[in-house]
Each structure stands twice: as C-alpha cells, then as structure tokens.
Amino acid sequence: METVVVLFNRDLRVHDHPALAEACAQARFVVPLFVVDQGIRPRQRGRFLSEALSDLRESLRDLGGELLLRQGDPVDEAMRVAEQARAEAVWVSGDVTPYGRRRERRLAEACEGRRMGFRVFPGVTVVPAGDVRPGTGDHYRVFTPYWRAWTACARREVLAPPWEVRTPDGLPPGEVPARPKAYGNIPGGESAGRRRLDLWLKLCLADYDEGHDDLSEDRTSMLSPYLHFGCVSPNDVVTQAAGRPGAEPFVRQLCWRDFHHQVVYAFGDLSRRDYRSRDVRWRDDPEALAAWKAGMTGIPVVDAGMRQLRAEGWMHNRARLIVGSYLTKHLRIHWREGGDHFMDLLLDADFANNWGNWQWVAGTGNDTRPNRVLNPVRQGRKLDPEGEYVRRYVPELADVPAPLIHEPWKASPPIPGYPAPIDPGTMDA
Known part of the structure; x- marks a missing residue:
C-alpha cells in the first residue's frame, strides 16, 4: 500500500496506537491528521487540547513524520487531505459516542464513494x-x-511507537489551535x-x-x-x-x-434520557442550581468541590459523587443540569464517564441501589476530618475548627459573604 491517512480523534499519542502502528507497517507513506471539529465546542478544554496537539506533532516529527492540522468538518477535511495525498485508505480509532459513530459511518460512506479503503481500529x-x-x-x-x-x-498486546513515520512532502502542516488563557493546572500531551x-x-x-x-x-x-x-x-x-x-x-x-x-x-441517549426510569419528580429551582454551581450552598464540602471545579477544571472523584448526590437527591434537580455543568468545566469531561456517573449517582443509571444517598456532612467528616479540603477552597471557613467545619454553616453573626445553607432535606438520608 502506498499512502494511508490516519485520522486522530481521542487518541493523541504515538505509543500503543494500533491504527498508526499498522499504517506505518503496511504503507509506504502515512498522513497523520487531526481536524479541529467546528461542530464540537472545546469549552474549557481548549488549552489542554492545544498542548496535546503540540506534543503529538513533536513526537511525530521526532519519528520523521508530520501532524497535519485542519479545521472544519472531519469527514470533508479527511477526504480533501486524502485526495491531495493520493491516499488509498483512511484509518481511525473507533469511538462509542453517538457523534463519533455517526462520523465513522460518514467516513465509511465517503471512502466507499471514492473507492478508498476504510478501517476502524481499537484504542479508546x-x-x-x-x-x-x-x-x-x-x-x-x-x-x-x-x-x-x-x-x-x-x-x-501493547504496541511500541513506530520506528519511523514517513509523511509525503507537499502537504501544508497547518497550525496548532491558539492556546486559550490557562485553565486548570494539569499539562496536556502524551x-x-x-x-x-x-x-x-x-x-x-x-x-x-x-x-x-x-x-x-x-x-x-x-x-x-x-x-x-x-x-x-x-x-x-x-x-x-x-x-x-x-x-x-x-x-x-x-x-x-x-x-x-x-x-x-x-444506549446512545445516555446524556438525555434515563437509562432506567425511576419516576423521580425533579424540581425546577434556578436559584438553588446557581448556588450549587457557584459553590455557595452553605454545605461546606459541596461548596469546596464546586469551587475546585471552577478553579482547576478538576474535582476529586469522591467529591464528584458528593456534589452529584446533593444536587439530585437533596435538591432534586435533574441530573442533566449537573452533567452539562461538568461537561462545560471538566478537563476530563468524557461523554461515557460523565453521563454514566451522573445517572449512577441520580439513581437512574447502573447503580443497583438507586435510592443511595451520600450525606455530605458525614462524607466530609469521614474523608476530610481536619477540614483541610474545605479550607483550601472555601477561605471564608478558614478559621472554623475541625469539629464544626463540615456542619451546614449557621453562624451568629454570619460569616460575611458565606450563605446560610440551602435546606439539604433530611441530612440522615
């Protein structure tokens, strides 16, 4: 085989990349391509993605190749690059999301129409x-x-990086997307x-x-x-x-x-529809939702988790469960509201994990105990006994002693700027 286009998506690496390894073994020339999809908002992940693409480009250059970067529709751009390179095939790593699978079907149809090969490889x-x-x-x-x-x-088997990547000459490399203002402190890239x-x-x-x-x-x-x-x-x-x-x-x-x-x-509708119907009566409460997003509920461990998310694009996994349980089980606000907020702010916002975990904590997903409630006061006392996590992200409570710091805050006089707690319902649930 003379030339293959390897279309990268959620596989920005050279180690253990089956499509890339096979292309380098079977074809004389390989065209690594990433398309900045105009149909997908990077939200707060633009900086991490930019760093990951820069790192991938450097890795491919070290192997003798080049990462081509384009913007637009992935299928249209992949076909355009394939025609420019006179490629015989387009290969990708398979995805599971509804959007990703539609993209694969469109790629298969476009390749068939141009009499090019198309293969889907594991790796995600x-x-x-x-x-x-x-x-x-x-x-x-x-x-x-x-x-x-x-x-x-x-x-x-885990695959080593290719010994060499030979990219044909004459293809404009394109530019890495501009790196947005820094958000989060986790550096991107392989x-x-x-x-x-x-x-x-x-x-x-x-x-x-x-x-x-x-x-x-x-x-x-x-x-x-x-x-x-x-x-x-x-x-x-x-x-x-x-x-x-x-x-x-x-x-x-x-x-x-x-x-x-x-x-x-x-079940491709996991982000929009209950996986298992639980007949929950959800509440429409914009004020409570806004307080939850801002980390101003008056429940210290919940507020610490939500402020960590806003500041770092990250939240401890147990804190994610606590804030999710509080939103869905205490405030009775729909899991979609929480999931959308996480998709906006998390650096690791993965479609399957985000929506699977939100439905799990809401009791509409794969949890075998759908009525499970994580009591935020008990969770805080157990998992942050000295209050270090709360003080790190809720400075208003810096002087509150450990025995009291996880209580829904009630002070006389109240701490300036810190709210009286929104009623979490039964705290013994």
Whole structure:
C-alpha cells in the first residue's frame, strides 16, 4: 500500500496506537491528521487540547513524520487531505459516542464513494465496547458481572511507537489551535501523561486502595484527562499496573471506564434520557442550581468541590459523587443540569464517564441501589476530618475548627459573604 491517512480523534499519542502502528507497517507513506471539529465546542478544554496537539506533532516529527492540522468538518477535511495525498485508505480509532459513530459511518460512506479503503481500529478503551457481551442482551447492565467477564477477556498486546513515520512532502502542516488563557493546572500531551503515569505507578499505586477517597490529600492518579484525549492508552495503563502491589482496585476503576463506554455503545441517549426510569419528580429551582454551581450552598464540602471545579477544571472523584448526590437527591434537580455543568468545566469531561456517573449517582443509571444517598456532612467528616479540603477552597471557613467545619454553616453573626445553607432535606438520608 502506498499512502494511508490516519485520522486522530481521542487518541493523541504515538505509543500503543494500533491504527498508526499498522499504517506505518503496511504503507509506504502515512498522513497523520487531526481536524479541529467546528461542530464540537472545546469549552474549557481548549488549552489542554492545544498542548496535546503540540506534543503529538513533536513526537511525530521526532519519528520523521508530520501532524497535519485542519479545521472544519472531519469527514470533508479527511477526504480533501486524502485526495491531495493520493491516499488509498483512511484509518481511525473507533469511538462509542453517538457523534463519533455517526462520523465513522460518514467516513465509511465517503471512502466507499471514492473507492478508498476504510478501517476502524481499537484504542479508546482497554477492551472494545462490543467485545464483552452477556449471554443474553447486547451489553452488561450491572458492573460486577461485567468486571468478571472483562478480567477474563484476552487483551491485545501493547504496541511500541513506530520506528519511523514517513509523511509525503507537499502537504501544508497547518497550525496548532491558539492556546486559550490557562485553565486548570494539569499539562496536556502524551509526554506529560506518560511522566505522570510512570511516577504515580512507582510512588502511589501501592497505597491507592487505602487513600483514594481521601479528599485532603487527593491520592488519585489524575490520569483521566490524558485518558479522555488518548494521550495515554488505557490498555497500556492496565498492562503497566497489572501485577504491582495495589493494582486491582485501580484497574477496577479503569474497568468502570470501559463499562460506561459499552453502555453508551448500546444506549446512545445516555446524556438525555434515563437509562432506567425511576419516576423521580425533579424540581425546577434556578436559584438553588446557581448556588450549587457557584459553590455557595452553605454545605461546606459541596461548596469546596464546586469551587475546585471552577478553579482547576478538576474535582476529586469522591467529591464528584458528593456534589452529584446533593444536587439530585437533596435538591432534586435533574441530573442533566449537573452533567452539562461538568461537561462545560471538566478537563476530563468524557461523554461515557460523565453521563454514566451522573445517572449512577441520580439513581437512574447502573447503580443497583438507586435510592443511595451520600450525606455530605458525614462524607466530609469521614474523608476530610481536619477540614483541610474545605479550607483550601472555601477561605471564608478558614478559621472554623475541625469539629464544626463540615456542619451546614449557621453562624451568629454570619460569616460575611458565606450563605446560610440551602435546606439539604433530611441530612440522615
């Protein structure tokens, strides 16, 4: 084969990239291409994406190739570049979102119309979404049996970067999108992601199970933005973690990621429609919703989580569950409101994980205990006993002693600028 276009999407790396590796092995020339899709708002992820693309371009240049960057419709631009390069095929990593699957169908039709080959490769998940199925039905609806099947499933080999990428001459490289004003403190790109992975596996994995819910220290891996953009391969992460002390609880979280992806693959409406109807009566309360978004509810651990999100584009995983439970179970505001807000601000806002977890916490998703409520006062006392997490993000409470800091704040006189709490409903739920 003479020339293949490899269209990147959520796979911005050169390590363990099946489409890129196969193209370099089978074709004389390879055209790596990323299209800044005008139909997708980068929201607050523009800076991270820009850094990831710059890093990918440098990696490909080190291998002798070039990353072409275009703006517009991915299908139109891929066909335009393929014609300019006289390519015989377009290859991509398969996605699970409704938008991603429509894009793949359009690419397949466009390639067929031009008598070009088209292939979809794995790479976005550890196990491709349709590869693990129950005896009946098209996907697993409960996590535990999926975990058993997933762990027994053979995984593909982790692939090294290509020895060389030969990109044909004469194709304008295009420019990396302008880097927006800095938002969040997590650097984008495969190089940064692999450094973080290496250090975390060496220094933190062994204690993961013991400390991953600790709010004040935040001993989570913080790899999720890199997994979302494909700066690190989930298959590579699992393979490197496997067999080390403390690996299983961490690998289980990566299995949850695959679980939500296979749910979305089968139920594409996860962002708009209840996965399981629970007949919940939702409230329309713009004032309470605005206070929740601003971190001004009067519930200290909830406010700390929401302010961390606004400041850093990140929130501790346990804090995400706490603020989600508060919004949906106490305030009875629809999970879509919370999910949309997270999609706006999170650096790691992944379609499958975001909506799967919001429906889980709201009781409309895959949780086998749909009436579960996370009491924010109890969660704060347990997971932030000295109040360090709250004080870090809610400076109004800096002088409140630890025994009181997680109480819904009631002061006489009140702390200036800090609200009386919105009634969270029954705090014993």
